[in-house]
Amino acid sequence: MSQRLFFNLWQGLSETGRFSAVTLMETQGLVSLTDEAQLRWIALGDTTRQPPVVMLHGGPGLPDYLGDVATMLADLAPVYRYDQRGTGRSPWQGRHSLARHVDDLAELLDAWNVSKAVLIGHSYGTELASRFCLAHRDRVAAMLLMCGPFVGDWRSGDRAERDRRMSVVQQERLRALEKLPDHTEAQEVELLTLAWFTDHADPERGWHWAARSSRHRRPVNWTMNGELGRQGRADPLDAHLAELRACLPPRTELLGGADDPRPVSALESLALRLDLPLRRIEAAGHEPWLEQPDAVRTHIRQFVQGTVGS
Numbered sequence: 001m002s003q004r005l006f007f008n009l010w011q012g013l014s015e016t017g018r019f020s021a022v023t024l025m026e027t028q029g030l031v032s033l034t035d036e037a038q039l040r041w042i043a044l045g046d047t048t049r050q051p052p053v054v055m056l057h058g059g060p061g062l063p064d065y066l067g068d069v070a071t072m073l074a075d076l077a078p079v080y081r082y083d084q085r086g087t088g089r090s091p092w093q094g095r096h097s098l099a100r101h102v103d104d105l106a107e108l109l110d111a112w113n114v115s116k117a118v119l120i121g122h123s124y125g126t127e128l129a130s131r132f133c134l135a136h137r138d139r140v141a142a143m144l145l146m147c148g149p150f151v152g153d154w155r156s157g158d159r160a161e162r163d164r165r166m167s168v169v170q171q172e173r174l175r176a177l178e179k180l181p182d183h184t185e186a187q188e189v190e191l192l193t194l195a196w197f198t199d200h201a202d203p204e205r206g207w208h209w210a211a212r213s214s215r216h217r218r219p220v221n222w223t224m225n226g227e228l229g230r231q232g233r234a235d236p237l238d239a240h241l242a243e244l245r246a247c248l249p250p251r252t253e254l255l256g257g258a259d260d261p262r263p264v265s266a267l268e269s270l271a272l273r274l275d276l277p278l279r280r281i282e283a284a285g286h287e288p289w290l291e292q293p294d295a296v297r298t299h300i301r302q303f304v305q306g307t308v309g310s
Helices: 098-111 124-135 155-165 168-179 185-199 203-216 222-234 237-247 264-274 293-308
Strands: 002-009 021-032 038-044 053-056 079-082 117-122 140-146 252-257 278-281
Touching: 021 098, 038 098, 053 098, 053 124, 098 124, 098 222, 117 124, 117 293, 124 140, 124 237, 140 293, 155 185, 168 185, 185 203, 237 264, 252 264, 252 293, 264 278, 278 293
Parallel strands: 053 079, 053 117, 117 140, 140 252, 252 278
Antiparallel strands: 002 021, 021 038, 038 079
């Protein structure tokens, strides 16, 4: 384990109306799990404070990318992040299962001496958070689900909206790349950029963000993506919503970008079925902290403050 001081300068005004700088401790570590997998984690803030925030990144098959969101919160509570097994600095060559990923989070909480945590999941991370809550409701202090989970028949609407945001040439090129059995580095970057730029409300900035992510969120674990995707379709979260509603902590909210290609109506339907508030971030897509950082910062800080206090 190593520690270093981290200097965090808010890119905006603090609650007092002034720019503020906060010095926070960053802690890193490696946890060996019961099946001998090793997960690399990082925490920002005072890890003696309870309960902490645990951020669950999406994919599945991508390394953690939620560092920018963590810096919005770490003065309020310690924020833990980790590379899920098989991604980033947590290599894993075995089979993947949703149950095992739920167990991974439970073992990480044990290793961190955390009895309860505030879970903030993004995209696939919202499904992981939900399934963790189903299995370990007593360990979830609060839960914020960003841009997911999407239930019901949302994929057809997603595909149609993505096609609308792409030119015919871009659509044809993406499909040609998807059909290739293997990709060169340049082809992988091109494929991911084409697949991801439609996630954003602003197509020009979306292309920039997607091109950057296609180089930094690598390598993509396509095997993990396929295995967990098939399991999710075989045992969809839709089938567990009544049970999930019964075990959700009192402070649970949904947050979504109004211009996410995944239909926001699917989140609205989920909010009704789970009896949860839904905060729509206008002029933002699937990663709303990129397009509307002030709105996201304000909301998630209020959410965490309402759970852990100021």
